[in-house]
Amino acid sequence: MNKHFLGDTGILLGRSLRHITRSLDTIITTTIMPIAFMLLFVYVFGGAIHAGTGAYINYLLPGILLITIASGISYTAFRLFLDLKGGIFERFQSLPIARSSVLWAHVLASLLANLVSIIVVVLVALPMGFRSSAGPLAWLAVAGILMLFTLALTWIAVIPGLSAGSADGASAFSYPIIFLPFISSAFVPTDTMPGPVRAFAENQPVTSIVNAIRGLLEGRPVGSSAWIALAWCTGILIVAYLFAMAAYRRKIA
Amino acid sequence: MDTAGQAPVIRVRGLKKSYKDVQVLRGVDFDVARGSIFALLGSNGAGKTTVVKILATLLKADAGAAAVNGFDVATQAARVRESFSLTGQFAAVDEILTGRENLVLVAKLRHVKDPGAVAEELLKRFSLADSSVRKVSGYSGGMRRRLDIAMSLIGNPPVIFLDEPTAGLDPQARLEVWEAVRELASHGTTVLLTTQTLGEAEQLAGRIAILHGGRIIVNGTLEELRALLPPAKVEYVEKQPTLEDVFLAVVGAEK
Incomplete structure (x- = not known):
């Protein structure tokens, strides 16, 4: 590792954040879809959904936050793709800097941008009736799980960002991730689903992550779901990182 | 061919590179003397950008060796990157x-x-x-x-790679870029530029190498290259202003 890694990453992170603050519309478009889902499910479908005794928005919010992140990371892929296409990626790679800091700057910018989006969505959820009895430690745990999930998805986003042939291709990978929460416990309890669907829903990562966050926000002990959630996030993170690095090495030879 | 006995600042020997089954470079050799402007001339797809990318440590050669400022591009990439700047095609x-x-x-x-x-x-x-x-x-x-x-x-940086620096520019912008390149060289910077415009090589470069079919087929000063052809005949032709002369005169360029 190069002695300038931290400094170079900081400089390039500053650049990426400038990109984000100069295109605030990307934060808005990132949050519009999850907010629309939230309105739709609370005020249209919510009355007919039987998901326990509390307010439906409390049940719904964790899944909405995951959708927010899934739609936010497509911009990371998009920005990375533009850097490659425009040639500035090669310019950075030809400078005497720690080369991997170019990727890490995008990854850290993605974390910060998604954090802002999450806060926006939570703020919108408050007037809709979202309440939590969670203490500071539980909130910290929620933030930790969400950040780990963002990090894992961001490294997935790096793969198409580095290897896509078009800007559309670079961001299209996020659609299946956005829809993964629908086949999970995010919107409705899984026990009404038919056998195979239920089996998929109960064993895919979103369910354990949603259950863990929901438990933490309701101030309940979360038990094994938190550990399964952490294992999923860490596993996805490691695999995505390895594939992203392979794509990166193909790119810079 | 060293000038004043100095070691060349860019040294390329037997460079080979293939993309899948297309052999782009089949053994490229050339030297660039310190402080000179060297033009790599070739048509589209001749492999000029490939040579520059290998020198800029953005691409690995399949065979051969290249050194920039005394550092090997394969084994001392970090030192090489301290020695040059790259201005890409876009x-x-x-x-x-x-x-x-x-x-x-x-x-x-x-x-x-x-x-x-x-x-x-x-x-x-x-x-x-x-x-x-x-x-x-x-x-x-x-x-x-x-x-x-x-x-x-x-x-x-002691070396600058300019990959087709005037591609897609209008005549006036091209003159501005040429001026900038000349100024660089006058400050002692070594410039390796690639171009497919013959006039550009003629205008700027002290030495010109023609990359064709994956090899350097000619390498010399403009005079040496001219000497390859039979001596010029003296003919009298009326010199009409070119459209470029007219364009520049009408829009009021200084040069």
Whole structure:
């Protein structure tokens, strides 16, 4: 590792954040879809959904936050793709800097941008009736799980960002991730689903992550779901990182 | 062919590179003397950009050796990157940042002292001071290329690679870029430029090498290259102004 890694990453992170603050519309478009889902499910479908005794928005919010992140990371892929296409990626790679800091700057910018989006969505959820009895430690745990999930998805986003042939291709990978929460416990309890669907829903990562966050926000002990959630996030993170690095090495030879 | 007995600042020997089954470079050899302008001339797809990318440590050669400023591109890549700047075929500038921010960014990454002052000086030198606080996305092609070259000068690297620096520019912008390149060389910077415009090589380069079929088929000064053909015949022709002369006269270029 190069002695300038931290400094170079900081400089390039500053650049990426400038990109984000100069295109605030990307934060808005990132949050519009999850907010629309939230309105739709609370005020249209919510009355007919039987998901326990509390307010439906409390049940719904964790899944909405995951959708927010899934739609936010497509911009990371998009920005990375533009850097490659425009040639500035090669310019950075030809400078005497720690080369991997170019990727890490995008990854850290993605974390910060998604954090802002999450806060926006939570703020919108408050007037809709979202309440939590969670203490500071539980909130910290929620933030930790969400950040780990963002990090894992961001490294997935790096793969198409580095290897896509078009800007559309670079961001299209996020659609299946956005829809993964629908086949999970995010919107409705899984026990009404038919056998195979239920089996998929109960064993895919979103369910354990949603259950863990929901438990933490309701101030309940979360038990094994938190550990399964952490294992999923860490596993996805490691695999995505390895594939992203392979794509990166193909790119810079 | 060394000048004044100095070791060449760029040394390329037997460079080979294939993409899948297409052999682009089949053994390229050339030297570039310190402080000179060297033009790599070739048609589209001749492999000029491949040579530059290998020298810039962005691509690995399949065989052969190349050294920049005495450092081997394969084994001392980090030292090589301290020795050159690259201006790519498509102006690699950040569209969303302003001209000044682009320069400051590169100055910071090159760890020069006082990035702000460096940016200021270059903005003046490349006549970009008036647009320094505008986003680059609003710049003209010529301004963008000038900014691109200015970014390459930060940190005074001894070698500059210019990959088709005037591709897609109008005649006036091209003259501005030529002027910038000449000024670089007059400060002692070695310039390796690739071009497919014969006139550009003729205008700028002390030595010209023609890359064709994956090899350097001719390498020499303009006079040496001219001497390859039978001596010139003296003919009297009426010299009409070219359309370029007319264009430049009408739009009022200084040169």
